[in-house]
Amino acid sequence: MKAGVVGAGLMGREIALVFALGGIPVILNDLDEATLERSMLWLAKLLDKGVDRGLYTRHEADTALDRIQTSPELTDLAGCSIVTEAVFEALDAKEKVLRALDNICQPECILASNTSTLPISTLAAVLGTKRRRRFLGTHYFSPVSRMKLVEVIPAFGTDAEITGQITKMLKSIGKEPVQVKDVAGFAVNRLLHAMLIEAIKLVEEGVATPADLDTACRLGLGHPIGPFALMDVVSSSLCLQVQDILHSAYGERFRPPALLKQRVAAGLTGSKDHTGWLKHE
Ligand SMILES: NC(=O)c1ccc[n+]([C@@H]2O[C@H](COP(=O)([O-])OP(=O)(O)OC[C@H]3O[C@@H](n4cnc5c(N)ncnc54)[C@H](O)[C@@H]3O)[C@@H](O)[C@H]2O)c1
Numbered sequence: 001m002k003a004g005v006v007g008a009g010l011m012g013r014e015i016a017l018v019f020a021l022g023g024i025p026v027i028l029n030d031l032d033e034a035t036l037e038r039s040m041l042w043l044a045k046l047l048d049k050g051v052d053r054g055l056y057t058r059h060e061a062d063t064a065l066d067r068i069q070t071s072p073e074l075t076d077l078a079g080c081s082i083v084t085e086a087v088f089e090a091l092d093a094k095e096k097v098l099r100a101l102d103n104i105c106q107p108e109c110i111l112a113s114n115t116s117t118l119p120i121s122t123l124a125a126v127l128g129t130k131r132r133r134r135f136l137g138t139h140y141f142s143p144v145s146r147m148k149l150v151e152v153i154p155a156f157g158t159d160a161e162i163t164g165q166i167t168k169m170l171k172s173i174g175k176e177p178v179q180v181k182d183v184a185g186f187a188v189n190r191l192l193h194a195m196l197i198e199a200i201k202l203v204e205e206g207v208a209t210p211a212d213l214d215t216a217c218r219l220g221l222g223h224p225i226g227p228f229a230l231m232d233v234v235s236s237s238l239c240l241q242v243q244d245i246l247h248s249a250y251g252e253r254f255r256p257p258a259l260l261k262q263r264v265a266a267g268l269t270g271s272k273d274h275t276g277w278l279k280h281e
Contacts, residue, residue: 004029004080004105006097008039008070011114012086014144017043020067021060021145022173027077028070036070043068046145078104082169084138086114094118095126098135102127110162112138116189117245120182124155132157136166138177139186142234148176151186184249185242193243193254199227200257210277232276236260236269 001024005016008030016028030036047061056064074097077083083101087093094113101111107130113123120137127135137153150170154163163179170177180187199213208216214226231239240261246254268275 001025001081002027002079004077004083005086006030006074006077006083006101007086007088007114008036009086009088010142011140011144012084013039013043014046014142015084015086015114015140016068017046017064017145018140018173018175020064021056023067024173025067026069027080028068029074029077030070030072032072033070036072040065040068040070050145074100075104077101078106080105080109082110082112082166084112084114089116089118091118091122094123098123099126102131107131109134110166111135112166114138114140117185117242119184120153121155121157124157129157133159134162136163137182137186138166138170139180139188141188148174149188150175150177151180151188152177153180153182153186155182185246189242190246190250193239193246196227196231196239197243197254197257200260204257204259214278228277232271232278232280234270235272236276237264240264 003019003024003026005012005026006029008028013028016026019026028036028039030039044065047056047065050056051058051061083105085094085097085101087097094115098111098113105111111127111131111134113120115123115137116139124132124135132155136155136158137151139151139153141147141149152163152167152170167177167179185193202208202213203210210228214228217223217226240256243254243256247256270276271280274280
């Protein structure tokens with residue numbers, strides 16, 4: 001078995017790594033060699049840290065890295081049994097890649113998308129009718145090498161047997177898949193954003209500060225990271241984008257809070273440039 005991953009960004013490079021650590025050879029594809037080289041360097045550093053922390057042996061890390069081949073040519077994925085698409089979150093970009101993969105890959109190849117917000121059945125519409133039976137969503141969480149959850153999302157036309165095969169394969173590489181219906185936000189983003197919206201409303205009402213609410217979630221609810229620290233990592237602008245989608249799908253209960261909109265419009269979006277909700281060292 002050989003796996004393919006299209007898009008070597010934040011998600012794709014680690015999806016490739018998880019396959020490789022699970023013993024499956026991978027071809028990682030992106031638009032150019034320079035991006036692929038950067039991704040491989042990044043993975044090598046991540047593996048080094050894992051070795052230092054005792055997560056893998058040096059031999060396991062080296063073997064995993066050797067299992068990842070890179071190529072900027074999509075046609076090199078022709079021999080893969082499963083290809084995961086992890087390109088930008090834009091319908092036209094994903095449609096283009098999926099259409100090309102449908103032509104390039106063998107009829108038995110399974111195609112999967114790592115979209116966070118686009119309906120899987122909408123993406124399926126660009127595929128030939130036979131391929132639609134072998135297409136589904138596999139929604140990984142960042143950082144992929146640490147977060148065990150994968151939401152497995154069959155589209156209208158996905159064969160139950162294919163959903164079962166992918167679930168089994170994900171378990172075999174150390175993931176914990178859960179099956180979810182193809183609805184906006186799937187399950188986890190609905191749960192998450194219901195909480196994030198309420199957390200911002202608490203700040204708007206002056207009930208508590210972002211830092212204290214983070215402490216409350218960590219120490220009172222056992223969350224590993226508070227809602228504001230999380231928004232700073234993923235960026236407030238991405239949160240607003242997801243909430244806009246959930247709002248149009250589910251109405252008032254997902255209306256993005258005014259304070260979030262104001263902060264995003266003011267360019268206060270995240271921790272990278274010290275413009276987040278919290279003061280980061
Ligand atoms: N970032 C997250 O926390 C997260 C979580 C779950 C799912 N997702 C989803 O994963 C997908 C990827 O997100 P990301 O954060 O890794 O994005 P990213 O911007 O870090 O990476 C996207 C990569 O795709 C490449 N790419 C674009 N068009 C391409 C093409 N035609 N062929 C090959 N490569 C191409 C880009 O060069 C880039 O390297 C998106 O659909 C996103 O919604 C992201």
